[in-house]
Amino acid sequence: MDAYFPIGIVFGIPNDGQVASAFNTDPAEAIEFFKAVFGWTIVFPISGIFAILGAYCFTFKFKLGWSSNKFLIFVLVTSIAISVGAFKPIHEGYKHTVTALKGISELKKAESIQSKWQIKTAHPTKQIYVLVIGESARRDYMHAYGYPISNTPFMESKGTLIEGAVSADDYTIPSIQKMLTLSKAANHSKDNANLEYNVIDAANLAGFETYWFSNQGKINKKDTPITVIANRARHKQWLKESMDRSEKVSDSQLIPLLKKAVKSDDSGNSPKLIVLHLMGSHSAVCERLIEQPLLGAVKNQYFQDPLCYVSSIKQTDGLLEKIDQILTDSGKTYSVVYLSDHGVSHNEIQGKIVMNHASPASKHRSIPLYKFEDGEANLQKIKARKFMFNLTEGILYWLGIDTKQVSNPRDLFSGEDQKDERNELEKLSGRRLDPYIDIRGK
Ligand SMILES: [Zn+2]
Known part of the structure; x- marks a missing residue:
């Protein structure tokens, strides 16, 4: 008890x-x-x-x-x-x-869900769309957003960076569930998945060839709202499905799957939507560093976890660069959106700082939101409040899909502040302050 x-x-x-x-x-x-x-x-x-x-x-x-x-x-x-x-x-x-x-x-009833989307028009402007769902990345730990250690060289080279994105929840499952389904009215009791209006079904119905490649765990076809949504994709693969679950698998193992999907002509002339779900900077973050060496060292082991965290951001930045390379080499037009499901908070556990989900603090939901496309040469930084509760609407805009449900979807990458319909900022400001730790010299 x-x-x-x-x-x-x-x-x-x-x-x-x-x-x-x-x-x-x-x-x-x-x-x-x-x-x-x-x-x-x-x-x-x-x-x-x-x-x-x-x-x-x-x-x-x-x-x-x-x-x-x-x-x-x-x-x-x-x-x-x-x-x-x-x-x-x-x-x-x-x-x-x-x-x-x-x-x-x-x-358990999810397999029989009937999509309720009514598609009006689809006018995608790119051949390939890639949605990269990162894990536990908090933007104030990224150099692109001002962190004092260089760990995002690719993100700073080109594209559009939004400063002001707020994740839909503190935890992976409820957050992604809310992000990838159409949000219900602000006063709706929120935690039931609106699975009939998920983003993959919208893309399927609008004529996209859909793919979902994941480095996260999967137990069976309907174990979480995320796998239910992922299973709606025409092509899907979980890296950990066929191996020992405790095995450490690098996000970069998603790259060959991406390459194959980009090349395949199974869609004819249809546009493709490819989702990559990363392990990114998930807690036990030192174990996530598979290819990326630590960015320096700390004298005091108390700060080892933040050091791993800062380094894991660089690992994901490197992955984005590889994605860009594959898409550029394909000669196709493309657009890539990267964001994280939520951030992390600092907690002291067994005499050390640990970056995890425990006791979520004020910055726990401050996430990166970034887009890059073919033919770009500069980085544009935009300060604008964007609530990931509205992500599905933003994805519809990005893919050029007009539906009866959302006739004029709003652009995620505009300079316009979104209204805080759920008073999320007020709730977050009531939490303990939890600024980033500058690990230099620690
Ligand atoms: Zn997560």
């Missing part, structure tokens, strides 16, 4: 995103989660459980009555006190678990 206690200390009271993510996560990520969480705090529930079990055995062995044994009463009262301390997170956890389970049972 009080097993949630250590998680509660580090992560705070659980919310739907945490619970949904815990239910949907891949076993390797779940192990990372528990590794990050369980420090000394595990002592509380374990000692609680052992105290109760010990007292129970003791009572039987010596045939003692509960009421006559002061020691046992003491143990019992202590155990209850510990449990009561953990009661609030448990109660919250229960509530959110019920919501998450409801969502999962909805997913």
Whole structure:
């Protein structure tokens, strides 16, 4: 019962995103989660459980009555006190678990979802569109957005960079679910997936050849809203599907799949939409550095995780450069959008700074939003507030698709601030401040 206690200390009271993510996560990520969480705090529930079990055995062995044994009463009262301390997170956890389970049972029906999009016109201007969904990248850790260490040389060379994108959630699954489906009205109870209006179906119906290549985990065809959406693509592949799940797989292994999709003529003259889902800068970030060496060193191990994080950004920047190279070599016209599902926050765990999802702070949802296309030579930086709740609408604009549902989709890369319909900025400003750490000299 009080097993949630250590998680509660580090992560705070659980919310739907945490619970949904815990239910949907891949076993390797779940192990990372528990590794990050369980420090000394595990002592509380374990000692609680052992105290109760010990007292129970003791009572039987010596045939003692509960009421006559002061020691046992003491143990019992202590155990209850510990449990009561953990009661609030448990109660919250229960509530959110019920919501998450409801969502999962909805997913079981997902295979039979009928798309409800009504396409009016499609007028794409490029032959190939690539949507790169990054992982856990926070923009103030990128040199392109002002971080003091050079880790984004490609992003600074050309394209359009938006400063002001706010992710749709703090966690992967709810965030991508909201990003890749048409947002419901602002006052709608938000966490049910609007899967009938997902972006892949819109592209299919508008005549695009669709592809989804993922370096993230997948358990079965309908384990999360993300795999449900991904499965709507005509061509799809998960890198980790056919190998040991704990194996570390570099995002760059998506490159041969991209190359093949770009070259293939299975679409005839139709435009292509290719989605690449990265592992990027996911927590346990030092383990993500497969090709990219560390950008320098830190004297104090306390800052090792931020150093890995800064370096992982460079790894993703290198991947974007490779994508650009393949598309340029193909001789086709193209447009690439890169963004992250959410950022991370600094948490002190076992005497070290850890960059993860725990206790999301004020910058947790400040993400990069970047586009590059064929024939560009300069970088344009634009300051504008863009809410990723509206990403599907922005993707429709990008692909040149007009639907009955969104007749005039808004451009993600315009200078116009979007209205904060869900008061997200106010909610974020109420969180603890969590500025980036300059690791130089640390
Ligand atoms: Zn994520």
